[in-house]
Amino acid sequence: MLLRESADAYITEIINNTEQILLALEYCSALPAGNNAWQRNGRAYSSVLAGVPYLYFAEIGGVELDTNRNVKAARFPNPVVPFSYIAATKRMNGFCIPVYQSHTTITEKLIEKYSPVFGLIAFSEIKG
Numbered sequence: 001m002l003l004r005e006s007a008d009a010y011i012t013e014i015i016n017n018t019e020q021i022l023l024a025l026e027y028c029s030a031l032p033a034g035n036n037a038w039q040r041n042g043r044a045y046s047s048v049l050a051g052v053p054y055l056y057f058a059e060i061g062g063v064e065l066d067t068n069r070n071v072k073a074a075r076f077p078n079p080v081v082p083f084s085y086i087a088a089t090k091r092m093n094g095f096c097i098p099v100y101q102s103h104t105t106i107t108e109k110l111i112e113k114y115s116p117v118f119g120l121i122a123f124s125e126i127k128g
Contacts, residue, residue, distance in 0.1 A: 005043050007054065021050075027057040029103070037081045044096035045088055054096035055123070056085070061106030061114060074110055075103075099123050 007024035014020075024047045026040050040056050047054035058077065066072045082098050089095040101120040102111055 005039075005046075007043055007047065010052075021052045024052050024054040025057070026055070029059050029062075037077065041081060041084055044085060048088055048092040048094040048096050051094055053094055056096070056098045057120070058098055058100055059103040060100050060117075061110045062103035063105045071105075074107070 007026045009025045010021050011023040011025070012019050012021050024043075026043065028037075028040065037058075044054045044056060060076055062075045064072045064075050077098075085096050085098055089097060099119040100114075100117050102114070102118060106114075
């Protein structure tokens with residue numbers, strides 16, 4: 001059964017007077033590790049089941065602050081979340097993938113380390 005929730009946005013096309021969904025898009029600047037990530041995961045899976053490619057735009061490298069608003073630690077996604085997207089993509093006839101970008105508070109050292117996984121520029125260069 002497909003979930004009744006929708007993605008944040010859809011790209012569609014009118015073909016023979018019928019609207020066809022081409023792509024589902026979601027965005028969240030919250031750390032993609034807790035409930036917000038799993039909620040989107042269900043929508044991603046539902047989209048793939050419905051034959052609609054799904055992209056989830058998320059930020060990584062944000063920071064957790066202590067009670068005095070000092071940086072306590074950098075934050076990253078739970079690795080099970082992106083794995084679930086990859087597993088669904090491999091298993092289904094379609095794709096759901098996260099597109100990561102750096103959080104505004106990411107350090108230069110972490111930008112260097114994680115720059116290979118940032119995909120926003122690559123996504124913006126896709127031409128259909």
